[in-house]
Every structure is written in C-alpha cells, then in structure tokens.
Amino acid sequence: MKAILTVIGRDKVGIIAGISSELVKFNINILDVNQTIMKEYFTMIMMLDFENSDSNFDIVKEGLITKGKELGVDVKIQREEIFNSMHSL
Amino acid sequence: MNTNNILETIKMIEEENLDIRTITMGISLLDCIDSDGDKAREKIYNKITRSAKELVRVGREIENEFGIPIVNKRVSVTPISIVAGATNEENYVKFAEILDRAADHLGIDFIGGFSALVQKGYTKGDKILINSIPEALSKTKKVCSSVNIGSTRTGINMDAVKEMGEIIKTTAELTKESKGFGCAKLVVFCNAVEDNPFMAGAFHGVGEADKIINVGVSGPGVVQRALQKVKGEPFDVVAETIKKTAFKITRMGQLVAKEASKRLNVLFGIVDLSLAPTPAIGDSVAHILEEMGLETVGTHGTTAALALLNDAVKKGGIMACSHVGGLSGAFIPVSEDAGMIDAVLKGALNLEKLEAMTAICSVGLDMIAVPGDTSAETIAAMIADEAAIGMINNKTTAVRIIPAPGCKVGDMVEFGGLLGRAPVMKVNENSSELFIQRGGRIPAPVHSFKN
Numbered sequence: 001m002k003a004i005l006t007v008i009g010r011d012k013v014g015i016i017a018g019i020s021s022e023l024v025k026f027n028i029n030i031l032d033v034n035q036t037i038m039k040e041y042f043t044m045i046m047m048l049d050f051e052n053s054d055s056n057f058d059i060v061k062e063g064l065i066t067k068g069k070e071l072g073v074d075v076k077i078q079r080e081e082i083f084n085s086m087h088s089l
Numbered sequence: 090m091n092t093n094n095i096l097e098t099i100k101m102i103e104e105e106n107l108d109i110r111t112i113t114m115g116i117s118l119l120d121c122i123d124s125d126g127d128k129a130r131e132k133i134y135n136k137i138t139r140s141a142k143e144l145v146r147v148g149r150e151i152e153n154e155f156g157i158p159i160v161n162k163r164v165s166v167t168p169i170s171i172v173a174g175a176t177n178e179e180n181y182v183k184f185a186e187i188l189d190r191a192a193d194h195l196g197i198d199f200i201g202g203f204s205a206l207v208q209k210g211y212t213k214g215d216k217i218l219i220n221s222i223p224e225a226l227s228k229t230k231k232v233c234s235s236v237n238i239g240s241t242r243t244g245i246n247m248d249a250v251k252e253m254g255e256i257i258k259t260t261a262e263l264t265k266e267s268k269g270f271g272c273a274k275l276v277v278f279c280n281a282v283e284d285n286p287f288m289a290g291a292f293h294g295v296g297e298a299d300k301i302i303n304v305g306v307s308g309p310g311v312v313q314r315a316l317q318k319v320k321g322e323p324f325d326v327v328a329e330t331i332k333k334t335a336f337k338i339t340r341m342g343q344l345v346a347k348e349a350s351k352r353l354n355v356l357f358g359i360v361d362l363s364l365a366p367t368p369a370i371g372d373s374v375a376h377i378l379e380e381m382g383l384e385t386v387g388t389h390g391t392t393a394a395l396a397l398l399n400d401a402v403k404k405g406g407i408m409a410c411s412h413v414g415g416l417s418g419a420f421i422p423v424s425e426d427a428g429m430i431d432a433v434l435k436g437a438l439n440l441e442k443l444e445a446m447t448a449i450c451s452v453g454l455d456m457i458a459v460p461g462d463t464s465a466e467t468i469a470a471m472i473a474d475e476a477a478i479g480m481i482n483n484k485t486t487a488v489r490i491i492p493a494p495g496c497k498v499g500d501m502v503e504f505g506g507l508l509g510r511a512p513v514m515k516v517n518e519n520s521s522e523l524f525i526q527r528g529g530r531i532p533a534p535v536h537s538f539k540n
Contacts, residue, residue, distance in 0.1 A: 004095055032090045045092050057154055076099065078156035085344040086337045087094040 001050040002031070002080040003057075005064065009073025011042040019075070022067045023048065026055040042073065047080065099156075105310040106372040107338065108158040109345050110365045111198075112148050113286035115293035115301040115358065116140045118167040118202075126176040130187040133172070137164060137191040137200075140300055140355075145196045147352045151345055159345065160307070160367075160507070164192065165291035166202035174214020181218050185225035185232045192231040201291035203234040206281070209243040209530070219249075222256050226271035227263035233289035239279035239476040241483050244533040250476065251525050253277045254469025258492060261461070265494035268502045272491040273424075273456065277472050279479035279486045284359050285415040290452075290487060301358035302350045303415060306342035308334075309364045310371040312398075316380040327381060328401045335362065335405030343410040359414030362406035363451060364398075366426040368509035374398075374419050375428025386428055387438030395419060396449040416485055418451030424504060424511035425456055433512045440471075440514055448478045453487035458502045458511035461494040468492060470521035473531075481534055 007019060016035065023030065032047040053060070061077050068075030101107040121132035141164050148162040166172075166188070173181045185203050192200040203225055205215040222234050236253055239245035257277075261269035276290040283294020286303035293301070315334040319326050342360040350357035366374045375386040378394040399418045407413050421443070423429045432438035440457070447453045453475045459468075472488045479486030493502045493513055500513045 004090075006095065006099060034090060034092045043096075045090065045095055047090050061153070076156060079154050081344060081348075082155045082157060082341070083091075083095050083098055085340045086098050087091065 003048045003050065003077050004080050004083060005046040005048055006076045007042070007044040007068065007073050009042055009071070011037055011040065012072070015042055015071050015073055016044065018067055018071045019044075019064070022063055026060050026063065027053045028060065048077075101308070101311050101337075102157060105308070105314050106367070106369060107308045107311050107341065108160050109342060110305040110307040111161040111163050111286050112144070112159055112345065112349050113163040113165055113291055113303045113305065114141050114144050114353070114355065115165045115284065115297055115303060117293055117297065117299045118172045119295065122172050122175045124175050124177070126173070126178045126183065129172065129176060130183060133184070134187050134191050137166065137188070138194050141195050141197065143353055147349055150352070151348050155345070155348075157341060157345065161198040163199045163201065163286065163288060163291065164195070164197055165286070165293045166200065167293050167295060168204040168206055169202060170205035170212065170214040170218035171295065173218065174212055179217060181221040182225045182228060185221070185229050188232050189229035197231070199231050199233050199288045201233040201235065201288050202293060203232050204236065204292040206237045207246050207249045208237050208240045209246060211249070219252060219256060222275060223259040223263045223271065226260050226274050233274045233291065235276040235278055235281065235290045235292060237278040237281035238472065239480050239531075241280060241480050241537045242533055245279065245473065245476045245480060245531040247473065247531055248528045250473050251469050251528060253472055254465035254467075254525065257468050257490065258465045261492045261494055268493045268496060269461070269491045270504060273489065273504055273508050275489065277488045279476035280484060282415055282485055286361050287363065287365065287416060289489060297358070298356050300355045302346055302353065302355050303358040303361065304342045304346035304349070305361040305363060305365060305415065306338050307365040307367070307372070308338040309366050309374045309377055311338060312364065313371070313373070313377045313380050316377060324397060328397055331398060331401035332405035335402040336409045339406040339409035357412070359412045360406075360410045361415030362402055362410075362413055362417040363415065364402055364419045366420060366422065367507055368425055368427055368430070370427055373426045373428035374421055375426050375432060379428060385435055385437040386432045387442050391442065392445050392449060395421070395446050399450045416451040420452065420455065421446055421450060422456035423514075424458070424502075424509040425507060426509070430510065430512060433514060440516060444474060444478070447475060447486055448482060452485055453479070455487065455489050456491070456508065456511060457489070458491045458493045458496065458513045459516050460498055460513055461492055461496050463492045463516050464522070466520065466522040466525040467516055469525045471516075473525070477531070
C-alpha cells in the first residue's frame with residue numbers, strides 16, 4: 001500500500017528529521033518527497049510505501065499526527081488512491 | 090507525484106466541504122415475508138443487523154484511510170407495505186419500531202423503506218402502511234417513509250394524493266412538540282427510483298439484488314469555488330468548469346463505493362451524482378447559482394442557472410463513474426441550504442419559483458415549512474402539482490413539506506443537524522378543496538406510450 005503524507009506548518013529546524021525518524025520506527029520507506037516554503041509556510045508532500053511495514057495504518061497515522069503536534073505542524077496521511085482516482089483516468 | 094493535484098484534493102476536503110454524503114446499503118426483505126407478524130419482524134431484524142453489521146465500521150475505516158469524510162451511513166429496505174402485507178395485522182407501527190431498533194443496534198444514521206408504491210392503486214398492505222405513517226414517524230427516530238403516488242407510465246393516483254395531504258397533516262400534529270419534525274422524514278414521490286441512497290426517500294426496489302451498496306456524493310462548495318475563478322466568463326466556460334468539478338467529485342464517490350463494496354463483500358450498485366447541500370456556510374447549491382451572477386437565488390434567471398448546473402453535473406459525473414443512478418441532479422431543499430434560507434428571508438424566493446425550479450432539477454419541493462393551518466387539501470394540491478411536473482417531464486419529483494403546528498409565515502422552524510432550519514413560507518390561500526375531493530386517477534400522458 002502507498003500513502004501520501006502532507007505536512008504543513010510554520011517553518012522551523014527539524015521538521016523533516018522529526019517526521020522521517022517517526023517513519024523509520026514503522027519501517028516505512030519514502031518513495032518521493034517534495035518540499036517548499038509557500039508564504040512562510042513549510043509544505044512537504046511525501047509518498048510512502050507501507051510494503052515492508054508491519055504496522056497498522058491507524059497506528060502509523062496516530063504516531064505521525066502526535067509527532068506533528070510536537071513539531072507544531074499539521075500532518076495528514078491518506079491512501080494514494082484518493083488522489084489518483086480524482087485526477088487521472 | 091503531482092503536488093498541485095494533491096494539494097487541490099486536500100483543499101477541496103478541508104476548505105470546500107467536499108464529502109461523501111452517504112454510504113447506503115440496500116437490503117431486500119422479500120425473504121423475510123411471513124404470515125405471522127412477529128416472525129416477520131424477527132426475520133427483518135436479524136437480516137438487517139446481520140447484513141449491515143460491518144457498515145459503520147467499514148465507513149469509518151474508509152474515512153480514516155482516505156481522509157474523506159463520510160457524513161452518514163444508512164440502510165434502505167424493501168417497501169414495508171410489500172413485506173407486511175402478508176400478515177393479518179391492521180397496523181404496521183411495530184414494523185417501523187423494529188426498523189428503528191435495527192438502526193440503533195447498527196449505529197447507522199437513518200433507515201429508509203417504510204414505504205408504499207401506489208402510483209396505480211392500493212393493495213391491502215399499502216393502505217395499512219399509509220395509515221400507519223403518522224404514528225410510526227412519531228414513535229421512531231431513524232425511520233424514513235416514502236410513498237410513490239404517480240409515474241409517467243401510470244399517471245397520478247389522486248386518491249393517494251388526497252390521502253397523503255391528510256397523512257402529512259396528522260404526522261405534523263403527532264409530532265407537534267418538535268414543530269412537525271415527523272414530516273421531515275416523509276416524502277411523497279412521483280417516478281420514485283429504486284436505488285436512491287438519499288433520505289428520506291430511500292427504499293430498496295424489488296428489482297434490486299439481495300444487497301447493494303449505493304453512494305451519494307456532496308460538494309456544492311467545491312463547485313462554487315471553481316466558479317469563482319471564472320467570473321464574467323460566458324456560459325460555455327461555466328458549464329465546462331462545472332463538468333470538470335463534478336467529474337472530480339464523482340470520482341471520489343466511485344472510489345468510496347468500490348472500496349465499501351469490496352470490504353463489505355456486497356455488490357456495488359450506483360453512485361448518485363446529486364449535489365447535496367448542508368446548512369453549513371460554503372456548502373450551498375443556492376450560492377452556486379448566485380455565483381453565476383444572480384443577486385439572490387429566486388430572482389429571474391434562477392431556473393436557467395439551475396438547468397445549466399443540473400445538466401453539467403450529470404455530464405461530468407456520468408463520465409467519472411461506471412454506474413450512475415438514484416436521483417442524480419442538484420438538490421434544492423430549503424432548510425438544508427444556507428443560501429436558500431437567506432433568499433426566503435429576503436423575500437426573493439417563494440413557493441411558485443421553487444415549483445418552477447423543480448421542473449428542471451432533482452427532486453422537488455423539499456424541506457419546506459408552511460403555516461400550521463394549511464389545509465390537507467392545499468398540501469394535496471401541492472403534491473398533485475409536483476407529481477404532474479414529474480409525470481410530464483419523465484423525472485422524479487417529490488414533496489417533503491412541513492405544516493409546522495402553531496407556526497405562521499415568517500416564523501423559523503429549527504430542525505438541527507443536516508436538516509437545518511426552515512422559514513415558514515406563504516402558500517396560496519385560495520381553496521383547492523373541490524379539485525382534491527374528486528379522487529380517481531389522472532391518466533398517463535400520451536408520451537408514456539412508447540412500446
């Protein structure tokens with residue numbers, strides 16, 4: 001299963017490090033990443049691969065949202081099908 | 090990975106109220122028919138609670154994994170008049186109560202199918218069911234009821250029209266503590282469809298499979314935002330913009346329907362393309378029409394704007410989805426749409442204009458409060474007018490009207506939640522009594538003879 005992670009919030013040191021180390025805990029691989037600063041806001045989108053992860057989606061989601069709160073950023077994780085189905089035939 | 094597309098989808102959900110209005114599981118109760126009422130009810134309870142056991146859990150799971158809100162989980166069943174008609178009972182309230190208990194047990198939001206199809210005539214079961222509606226709706230919370238009184242193929246059953254005027258009045262009276270809330274759970278149809286996932290009119294038609302998953306989408310806010318970007322452009326551009334947006338919205342519906350169908354191991358039925366508004370700001374069909382250039386919905390031009398919207402939504406939606414069904418058009422309920430409520434309060438929108446709007450969209454006079462002293466005959470005549478529009482135009486029309494007890498024009502009836510609040514609207518005070526007293530049937534129109 002693949003999922004899209006979006007992280008949006010005020011820029012500061014350690015956001016990518018914090019989120020990535022959380023993903024390592026769950027053995028989730030990062031397939032693609034795009035990060036930019038839009039109007040002072042840190043915006044990052046990652047494509048994640050759950051294939052080698054034993055963790056359940058809910059636990060990963062909870063872990064990432066908690067991490068996001070610690071870092072002061074908004075974290076969302078959604079299965080990639082929702083984006084594919086809306087934007088491609 | 091296209092970041093613009095990803096951010097666009099997230100914005101639609103977060104800021105523009107894109108959601109899935111409902112996953113509705115249709116369940117056939119034909120195999121629950123029994124001459125013993127208690128046995129029939131036991132079978133009904135068991136079949137519904139067994140079939141839809143995982144519905145709420147799966148709905149939440151999809152919501153969580155895909156990040157798209159699914160507002161309601163619902164069940165529709167075979168019209169109870171058919172199932173209960175085999176018993177010797179003379180009142181079907183107990184059937185409504187068992188549906189309510191099953192709905193409570195499952196944790197779903199609504200259950201539809203306390204229904205009768207009498208477009209051409211009554212069976213014994215139809216008669217008893219219709220007479221049981223007021224008490225059934227006053228004694229249950231989640232049960233929704235509908236009666237089909239006409240169709241293009243059969244004409245209009247004017248005896249049923251007359252009776253439904255009285256039933257609506259009695260239902261309002263029995264639920265007067267809540268300003269006639271019972272009537273919000275009762276729809277009178279012409280050309281009712283068998284796979285509608287929306288309430289209060291959902292029932293599971295006899296031509297359907299044993300169990301089926303139907304999904305209703307929503308997203309007026311998304312369409313309105315898209316139109317904000319094409320201000321002043323000609324209608325060709327407006328129509329194209331709506332089509333593209335409807336396509337995207339419907340793809341969500343299709344994905345959720347397929348996923349729910351797979352996880353529940355129940356056949357996928359249809360996606361209903363209807364743009365369903367909610368009373369929340371930014372989730373209004375009226376505001377889409379106003380975005381096209383109308384000062385207020387209800388003014389001249391409203392019908393044309395709605396025609397364009399309704400057609401473009403279908404064109405975009407049909408391409409996006411393998412099976413389209415249900416009502417599939419723009420909904421224009423008054424109490425459930427902030428823009429419609431404002432238009433009534435401003436005096437820009439009246440019942441006559443609403444009637445014209447119902448001729449070109451789905452569904453009909455929906456969630457409209459009228460004065461409590463409106464006569465049963467006047468309500469019946471409103472039903473007859475709507476049925477005539479449906480019959481002649483080959484489309485579904487419906488009446489869901491609340492003669493709010495003790496309320497006068499200008500009062501506000503609060504229902505809360507998705508049902509919103511309804512300003513009490515003025516009705517034509519001239520009598521339709523002699524017209525309604527005639528009874529009988531209005532014959533099917535000539536264009537129904539296509540064989």
